[in-house]
Amino acid sequence: MDSVVESERAGGDQGLAALRKTARHDLARLNYPPANWVPECAGPDGKRVLDVLVVGAGMCGQTVGYGLLREGIGNIRVIERETHGREGPWNTTARMPILRSPKHLTGPDLGVPSLTFRAWYEAQHGAGGWQKLYKIARLDWLLYLLWVREVVGLKVENGVALLKLEPAGDLLRATLSTGETIHTRKVVMANGRDGSGGFRWPSFPSFDPGDPRRKGRVFHTLEDIDFTKLAGKRIGVLGVLATAIDNACTALEAGAAEAICYARRPHLPQVNKSKGVSFPGFQRGQGVLDDDWRWKIYTYMLAAGSPPPHESVLRGQKLKGFSFRFAEPWTDVAVDKDGVTVTTTKSTERFDVVLFGTGFDIDMGRVKELAAFSPNVKLWADVRTPEEAKADAEAARYPYLGPGFELLEKAPGGTPRLGDIHLFNWGSILSQGALAGDIPGLAFGVNRLVPAISNALFRDDIARHVQNMHALEDPELAPTDYFVPRDKRAGTL
Numbered sequence: 001m002d003s004v005v006e007s008e009r010a011g012g013d014q015g016l017a018a019l020r021k022t023a024r025h026d027l028a029r030l031n032y033p034p035a036n037w038v039p040e041c042a043g044p045d046g047k048r049v050l051d052v053l054v055v056g057a058g059m060c061g062q063t064v065g066y067g068l069l070r071e072g073i074g075n076i077r078v079i080e081r082e083t084h085g086r087e088g089p090w091n092t093t094a095r096m097p098i099l100r101s102p103k104h105l106t107g108p109d110l111g112v113p114s115l116t117f118r119a120w121y122e123a124q125h126g127a128g129g130w131q132k133l134y135k136i137a138r139l140d141w142l143l144y145l146l147w148v149r150e151v152v153g154l155k156v157e158n159g160v161a162l163l164k165l166e167p168a169g170d171l172l173r174a175t176l177s178t179g180e181t182i183h184t185r186k187v188v189m190a191n192g193r194d195g196s197g198g199f200r201w202p203s204f205p206s207f208d209p210g211d212p213r214r215k216g217r218v219f220h221t222l223e224d225i226d227f228t229k230l231a232g233k234r235i236g237v238l239g240v241l242a243t244a245i246d247n248a249c250t251a252l253e254a255g256a257a258e259a260i261c262y263a264r265r266p267h268l269p270q271v272n273k274s275k276g277v278s279f280p281g282f283q284r285g286q287g288v289l290d291d292d293w294r295w296k297i298y299t300y301m302l303a304a305g306s307p308p309p310h311e312s313v314l315r316g317q318k319l320k321g322f323s324f325r326f327a328e329p330w331t332d333v334a335v336d337k338d339g340v341t342v343t344t345t346k347s348t349e350r351f352d353v354v355l356f357g358t359g360f361d362i363d364m365g366r367v368k369e370l371a372a373f374s375p376n377v378k379l380w381a382d383v384r385t386p387e388e389a390k391a392d393a394e395a396a397r398y399p400y401l402g403p404g405f406e407l408l409e410k411a412p413g414g415t416p417r418l419g420d421i422h423l424f425n426w427g428s429i430l431s432q433g434a435l436a437g438d439i440p441g442l443a444f445g446v447n448r449l450v451p452a453i454s455n456a457l458f459r460d461d462i463a464r465h466v467q468n469m470h471a472l473e474d475p476e477l478a479p480t481d482y483f484v485p486r487d488k489r490a491g492t493l
């Protein structure tokens with residue numbers, strides 16, 4: 001993939017080079033980026049305090065960074081622990097040839113036509129190519145994101161991770177993997193689908209994900225997997241949704257003998273409910289509904305699940321060795337040196353390798369960067385009755401966020417500066433709807449988050465802004481006969 005990124009970087013394609021010029025011109029016509037308006041301030045170390053630290057430069061983080069620059073909030077850093085081209089799942093753990101989403105979606109462009117995926121694609125393949133395109137190729141989406149980042153001039157610091165965040169007086173102190181300790185006023189956690197709890201590992205009596213014996217035998221589908229090592233193997237896959245199926249297919253395409261996907265459900269989920277609520281009213285409105293409605297919507301969504309894309313199922317159907325087993329939950333998984341024994345409610349099976357296609361978890365206690373705050377993060381469990389929280393335990397673990405995606409305190413006053421941490425990842429869906437994860441809601445999310453940060457920075461600095469307003473001197477009328485020097489003016493002006 002690095003070579004793919006390199007070839008894009010080389011800008012070999014003339015159409016793309018022309019589009020870059022157009023897009024830069026469009027941005028210039030929008031006066032992008034406006035001047036930074038946030039007053040400078042010094043931290044306890046005497047250095048200039050950062051206004052916003054964006055953690056993660058995947059699709060969400062880079063769009064937040066671009067949105068902040070567009071708002072005139074320029075004193076920011078966007079850090080990304082991975083190297084350039086390995087941000088997000090697209091070139092790492094995503095194993096489907098095409099995106100599920102329809103090709104026409106917008107988002108990373110934040111409303112600038114020349115920055116849309118369509119513009120990027122047409123620049124290379126023409127209008128006819130766009131008409132012929134069925135869905136977006138996975139790596140094209142990554143190349144497109146990297147292109148937008150470059151065109152909008154967003155500086156991303158690759159290979160830099162946030163390790164720890166702590167309160168520091170009126171500020172937040174961030175410890176980075178570079179050894180730096182920096183002070184910042186705001187933090188946006190744009191750290192991905194696993195950013196509010198990590199991978200979901202189902203619990204089985206004989207299985208421990210921390211057991212080193214699982215190496216080479218049991219994988220989570222979101223881990224790095226060398227599929228060439230699965231040739232000839234019999235594979236058990238827990239899960240029947242998109243990622244589970246695409247991993248099974250990737251294994252079979254790499255020469256695996258058999259891949260069986262297991263489900264608790266009697267059949268595949270049939271309807272992608274989120275598709276039906278992907279319209280502006282819902283996207284903008286869900287986050288401003290009262291708690292009862294928000295809870296009702298997402299407990300339903302979570303229970304309904306989402307079918308795998310039919311393209312993934314067709315991919316599997318065509319492969320020898322692919323099968324589903326429905327209504328057969330696993331009850332135990334035991335690893336030994338020769339393989340894995342899986343006990344289900346119906347049988348006991350031997351596999352060479354097992355893949356858990358069980359997705360992501362929500363558990364703020366597992367977000368190590370936020371360990372100093374997590375015990376006091378308000379959750380949905382804190383605003384529902386104990387019976388409701390018990391009945392929908394997963395939904396109850398989601399953080400209960402404020403209107404600008406900020407974390408709120410369970411016990412007010414216990415964790416100063418918690419509200420300066422904005423959670424712009426999948427953990428925000430109960431509170432805001434799917435605005436910080438999937439493509440359709442992205443622009444709605446950024447257009448809610450950025451004004452919230454802007455308002456908060458402005459409000460906190462209001463005394464300085466008013467002072468600056470008083471001190472402002474602008475000789476607008478100097479070229480005329482009616483200019484009056486400041487010391488000769490009547491009244492306050």
Ligand SMILES: Cc1cc2nc3c(=O)[nH]c(=O)nc-3n(C[C@H](O)[C@H](O)[C@H](O)COP(=O)(O)OP(=O)(O)OC[C@H]3O[C@@H](n4cnc5c(N)ncnc54)[C@H](O)[C@@H]3O)c2cc1C
Pocket residue numbers: 055056057058059060061079080081082086087088089093094095098099100101160161162163190191192193243369424425426436437438439440
């Ligand atoms: C396999 C797969 C397929 C998907 N397909 C679709 C689709 O077709 N349509 C759709 O709308 N959505 C899809 N999604 C959902 C969503 O669009 C993606 O998950 C997308 O990557 C979300 O963007 P993000 O920026 O939130 O997270 P990511 O793209 O994962 O970016 C988060 C970044 O944060 C970095 N990071 C994490 N922790 C730190 C730290 N401490 N310090 C520094 N950096 C850190 C990570 O390295 C990562 O690059 C898919 C998701 C997956 C997993």
